[in-house]
Amino acid sequence: MMEKNNFWAFNPLFEPQSVAVVGASYNPEKIGHKIFKNIISGGFKGKVIPVNPKGGNLLGHKVFPSILQVNKPVDVAIISIPANFVFQATEECGQAKVKFLIVISSGFSEIGNKKEEEKLIAICKKYQMRLLGPNVFGMYSAKTRLNATFSKTKINSGNLAVISQSGALAIAMIAKTQAEGLGLSHLISLGNEADIETNEILEYLKYDTQTKSILIYLEGIKNGLKLFRLINKTSIKKPIIIIKAGKTTIGARAASSHTGALAVEDRVFNDLVVQAGALRVETIRQAFSCCRLLLSAPKTKGNNCLIITNGGGFGVLACDAAEKYGLKLYNQKDLLYKFFQKKIVKFGSFSNPIDLSGQANKDNYLQAIKISLQNNLGDSLLCLGCETAKLSAREFSFIVKKFKNYQKKPIVFCFLGEPLNQKLRVYDEIYNSVEALAFFHAYSQKIKRQENNFQPKVNLEQIKNLINNAQKNNRFHLSFQETEYFAANISLKTPKSFLVKTLKEALKAAKKIGYPIVLKAISNQIIHKTEFGAVITNIYNSQDLKLGFTKINLNCRQNAPQAKIEGILVCQTINKGINLIIGAKNHEIFGPVVMVGIGGIYVEVFKDISFRSYPLSYKEILRMIKETKAYPLLLGNRNLPKKDIKTLVSLIATIGEIVLNIPEIKEIEINPLMVFDEGEGVTALDIRVIIENKLDKN
Numbered sequence: 001m002m003e004k005n006n007f008w009a010f011n012p013l014f015e016p017q018s019v020a021v022v023g024a025s026y027n028p029e030k031i032g033h034k035i036f037k038n039i040i041s042g043g044f045k046g047k048v049i050p051v052n053p054k055g056g057n058l059l060g061h062k063v064f065p066s067i068l069q070v071n072k073p074v075d076v077a078i079i080s081i082p083a084n085f086v087f088q089a090t091e092e093c094g095q096a097k098v099k100f101l102i103v104i105s106s107g108f109s110e111i112g113n114k115k116e117e118e119k120l121i122a123i124c125k126k127y128q129m130r131l132l133g134p135n136v137f138g139m140y141s142a143k144t145r146l147n148a149t150f151s152k153t154k155i156n157s158g159n160l161a162v163i164s165q166s167g168a169l170a171i172a173m174i175a176k177t178q179a180e181g182l183g184l185s186h187l188i189s190l191g192n193e194a195d196i197e198t199n200e201i202l203e204y205l206k207y208d209t210q211t212k213s214i215l216i217y218l219e220g221i222k223n224g225l226k227l228f229r230l231i232n233k234t235s236i237k238k239p240i241i242i243i244k245a246g247k248t249t250i251g252a253r254a255a256s257s258h259t260g261a262l263a264v265e266d267r268v269f270n271d272l273v274v275q276a277g278a279l280r281v282e283t284i285r286q287a288f289s290c291c292r293l294l295l296s297a298p299k300t301k302g303n304n305c306l307i308i309t310n311g312g313g314f315g316v317l318a319c320d321a322a323e324k325y326g327l328k329l330y331n332q333k334d335l336l337y338k339f340f341q342k343k344i345v346k347f348g349s350f351s352n353p354i355d356l357s358g359q360a361n362k363d364n365y366l367q368a369i370k371i372s373l374q375n376n377l378g379d380s381l382l383c384l385g386c387e388t389a390k391l392s393a394r395e396f397s398f399i400v401k402k403f404k405n406y407q408k409k410p411i412v413f414c415f416l417g418e419p420l421n422q423k424l425r426v427y428d429e430i431y432n433s434v435e436a437l438a439f440f441h442a443y444s445q446k447i448k449r450q451e452n453n454f455q456p457k458v459n460l461e462q463i464k465n466l467i468n469n470a471q472k473n474n475r476f477h478l479s480f481q482e483t484e485y486f487a488a489n490i491s492l493k494t495p496k497s498f499l500v501k502t503l504k505e506a507l508k509a510a511k512k513i514g515y516p517i518v519l520k521a522i523s524n525q526i527i528h529k530t531e532f533g534a535v536i537t538n539i540y541n542s543q544d545l546k547l548g549f550t551k552i553n554l555n556c557r558q559n560a561p562q563a564k565i566e567g568i569l570v571c572q573t574i575n576k577g578i579n580l581i582i583g584a585k586n587h588e589i590f591g592p593v594v595m596v597g598i599g600g601i602y603v604e605v606f607k608d609i610s611f612r613s614y615p616l617s618y619k620e621i622l623r624m625i626k627e628t629k630a631y632p633l634l635l636g637n638r639n640l641p642k643k644d645i646k647t648l649v650s651l652i653a654t655i656g657e658i659v660l661n662i663p664e665i666k667e668i669e670i671n672p673l674m675v676f677d678e679g680e681g682v683t684a685l686d687i688r689v690i691i692e693n694k695l696d697k698n
C-alpha cells in the first residue's frame, strides 16, 4: 500500500497538468530553448509556461519574467540557467508552490560542489518540493506526451521505460530506441540523485500501466537493499534489464566522480540483481537485443529451445552460445526423428539443431516451423537463416512476417546476410539472439517460482550475549573461546584442539590428538593468522612440533610485536573433504548477504564466490552453490562419493539467519570449511566473527 502511495505521489511529475521552463531562452541554440521547443513540438497535453526575465512572447507563448508572476498552479518546473542562479530560482519555485523541480544545470556534487548541492536540497525541503537532478538531461513521459529533454530526436511512444544515471547515455538511448523500432513509456535522467532516487522511480514504474519493461543504466547505488527488493517484486510483472558501469576499479572510480554516487563491489551487485530476477548486461547492444524480445514475446512454459537452421555452422555457433548463456536445448530425439526424418534431405540433420541444409528454400523453412509448432517441439524456437541462392533476405523476411505475432511461444529470428527491415526485429548476431532467449527462458521460469524461505533453527539469544559481551570489552571480533562457543551453539564441528602455553603442554596435547597436527597462535590482535605466520601445518612428530612451536612464537614476536598471545592452539589436522569458504555479512549497501566459494588459500586466486541476499529458499541456496566451480566436486566427480550438500545449505542459512537478526555482527567468515561425504557433515577449520565495534560509530 505504501508503495502505491508513492505511485500517486509521483503522478504530478509524470502526468503534470502544467510545466514551467525557467530559462526558456530566446536563443535557439541554448538548452532552455530546446527543452521548451521539445515540450511544444512533442504535443504536451498540459499547459507550458516559459519563464525568462526578458518577458515577451516565445514560440507563441506568453513569457513570464518570474515564476512568481504565473499565478496558476505549476506541477513541474524545469530549471535551465547557470548553477549560481539556481538557488534564487528554486526559492521562487518553492514560493510558487511548484511540486517537482527538474534541475538541468551542472556544477554541483558531480564536480565536488557538495555544499552547493546541500543548499539546493535544503531549499527544496523547506518548500516540500521534490527535486530531480541536478545535472540531468530531463525526462520524457508518454502519457502526457511530455518531452522535457533537450534531445534532437523525436521520441516515439511505447512500452519501454528507461532510467539513466547518465544524461548522455539517456540521449543516446533515444536514438537507439528509434533505430530499434522501440517506443518509450518514460525516459528519466537522474543526474546526481540529490533527492529523487532510482528506487523511487522504479517504484512508480512498477505500477505504471503503460510500462511493460524497464531498462536501467546505473553507476552507483544508494540503497541497495531497497533496490534489490524492488527489482524482486517488479520483475515478476515487468522484465528489468540493468547496465551497470563501474565494473572495474578504474571504471568504478570514473563512475563515482561522474555522478557522485557510491561504487559497490561488482560481484555482489551482479549476483544480487540476477537473484532478484533482473538481467545484467554489459553493453547497450545487449540491452536492446533483450528489450526487443521482452517487449513482444509470450512467456515460455518450459526451459527447452529448438533451433532450426539452413546452415550447419550457424547451428554449431548457436549451440556454443547456448552453453555460454545457459539456454537449454530441446532433446526429445525420438519426436524430432518421428516428425522430421522424412522432411529433411539426407545431408541435413533432424536432431537439435534441425539443419535444413543450404538446400532449403522458403517453403521448406516454413514447413519446418509449422511442424515444430503443430507438434509442440520445444518451449521456444530459434530460427537461424543464412542468405543462400535458395533463401534470399526477402524470402526470410516473408517467413518472419508470417510468425512475427505468434503468441503461444517465443520465436526468435536471426539472419546472416543482407540487412532486413528494422521493424521486423530480426537479430543479425547469433550470440545476441541466444543471450536474449536464454534470459527470457530464465526470466519466465523465475516468475513461476513460488519458494518459501528456509528457516533454520538458531538459538539467537546465546549468540547475542556473546556479541554484547565482546562489545562491552570494546572488541571488534569474538575471541577464540567465544568462537568455539559460537560454533557449538550452531552445532558446527571444529577440529579437536587444546590451547597450551608451554612446549611440554603442546607435546602432551599432540599425543592426545594424534599426529599430524597444526599449530595456531591465539591472540585478539591477530585475526588473519596466515599473514602473520601464526599458523604452522604439517607437523608429523614431536621433532616437528618442537621446531614449529619455536617458529610460531618467533613469527608472532617479529610480525605482530604488539599482539598479546593467549596461547598456542594444538589442533587436529583435517585432510579430507572439499575445501570451501562460506560467509554472511551485513553489507553496508545491500543488507544481509551470504556467500559461498572455493576456500582456503584459493579464495583470492580463483575468486570463485557467489553471493545472495538473505533470507533465501533452500533451492536458491542450492542455486548459489551450483554457480561455483566447487559444485561438481561436491557432487562427487570421478566416482568419488557425493558430499554433504544438505548440511552445507543448512549452515549457510544458519549464518545468514544470525546476521539478519543480529545487526551488530558485521561479518561471519568460515574458511576453510571442510565438507565431508554425504551424511558426515562439515568441519570449520577457522571461524571469524567480526562485530560492529561501538567505537566505529563515533
Ligand code: ACO
Pocket: 022, 023, 024, 025, 026, 027, 030, 031, 032, 051, 052, 053, 054, 079, 080, 081, 082, 083, 085, 089, 104, 105, 106, 107, 135, 136, 137, 138, 166, 167, 168, 171, 189
Ligand atoms: N529565470 C529565468 N530565466 C533566466 C534566469 C532566471 N532566474 N536567469 C537567466 N535566465 C535566462 C537567460 O536570460 C537566458 O535566456 P536568453 O538566452 O533568452 O537571454 C536563459 O535563461 C539561459 O541562461 P544562460 O545564462 O544563457 O545559460 P545557458 O543556457 O548558457 O546555460 C545551462 C544554462 C544549460 C543550465 C548551463 O549552465 C549548464 O549547466 N549546462 C550543462 C547542462 C548539462 O549538461 N546538464 C546535464 C545533462 S546530462 C548530459 O550529460 C547530457
